[in-house]
Amino acid sequence: MNKNSVTEKELIGKIRELRQIKPRKDWVLLTKTQILGDVEVRPQHFLFPFFKQAYAGIFVVLLLIGLFEFSQSALPGEPLYFVKGISEKAAAVFVSQEEKPKMNLELANKRLEELNQIVQNNEVKKLVPAISDFQANISKAAESLAKTKNSDVPEIVSEIKKIKETKENIESSLATKFGDNEIRDLDSASLQLIKREIEYLEGRTLTDSQKELLIQAQKDLEAGDFEDALLKIYSISNQQQ
Numbered sequence: 001m002n003k004n005s006v007t008e009k010e011l012i013g014k015i016r017e018l019r020q021i022k023p024r025k026d027w028v029l030l031t032k033t034q035i036l037g038d039v040e041v042r043p044q045h046f047l048f049p050f051f052k053q054a055y056a057g058i059f060v061v062l063l064l065i066g067l068f069e070f071s072q073s074a075l076p077g078e079p080l081y082f083v084k085g086i087s088e089k090a091a092a093v094f095v096s097q098e099e100k101p102k103m104n105l106e107l108a109n110k111r112l113e114e115l116n117q118i119v120q121n122n123e124v125k126k127l128v129p130a131i132s133d134f135q136a137n138i139s140k141a142a143e144s145l146a147k148t149k150n151s152d153v154p155e156i157v158s159e160i161k162k163i164k165e166t167k168e169n170i171e172s173s174l175a176t177k178f179g180d181n182e183i184r185d186l187d188s189a190s191l192q193l194i195k196r197e198i199e200y201l202e203g204r205t206l207t208d209s210q211k212e213l214l215i216q217a218q219k220d221l222e223a224g225d226f227e228d229a230l231l232k233i234y235s236i237s238n239q240q241q
Contacts, residue, residue: 072084072087076118076129077123077125098148101148104141104144109159115127115131119170127174131179134182138179139182141189145190148193157231160190160227190227191226198214207239216232
């Protein structure tokens, strides 16, 4: 046997050694391209692990935005309604003390719009939570109105009038009353604000036209027309500035 010849046993050993050798990944990709043609070679995600985290963050943000948008049309008793409540509470954090009465009155009007929709759709099971949410918002509005000094009176009066009108229409449809105690609390808060402003104005020097307007405001107050009394007092206060 030739000394340079390889025995069968040695040949098998060499083959086994070759199996342990792994080609480089770039060589594999290049060879694949040469064999299969000009195909797109996509980057391996394991080389960029931060991509996965970025995609996950974007997905969560988009999911939250989607939930927020869908929740805006949710009604009391529906699964997404709690998201709507959370978003409203989050927005309230950035509202000043002077703006809170208006914000709470706007929310009370939203609750009435929801309640009106429920009544129109005859969704009886949702009536109780809808009325409860309206009462809660009215109570918050009354509480904040009693404390405020520099609110936007015309817009507040507009919201209060809208609440009373919408509430009356819904009561007509339901053939029952609701939230009367809360409305009385709101009127009581308006009364406190009016009396406080009248007391302040009576200690100021007023023109004849302002004095006449103040007398009319007091008459509105006696008649229980708190909204018109507020508007007249607001007009006098603006003239004083």
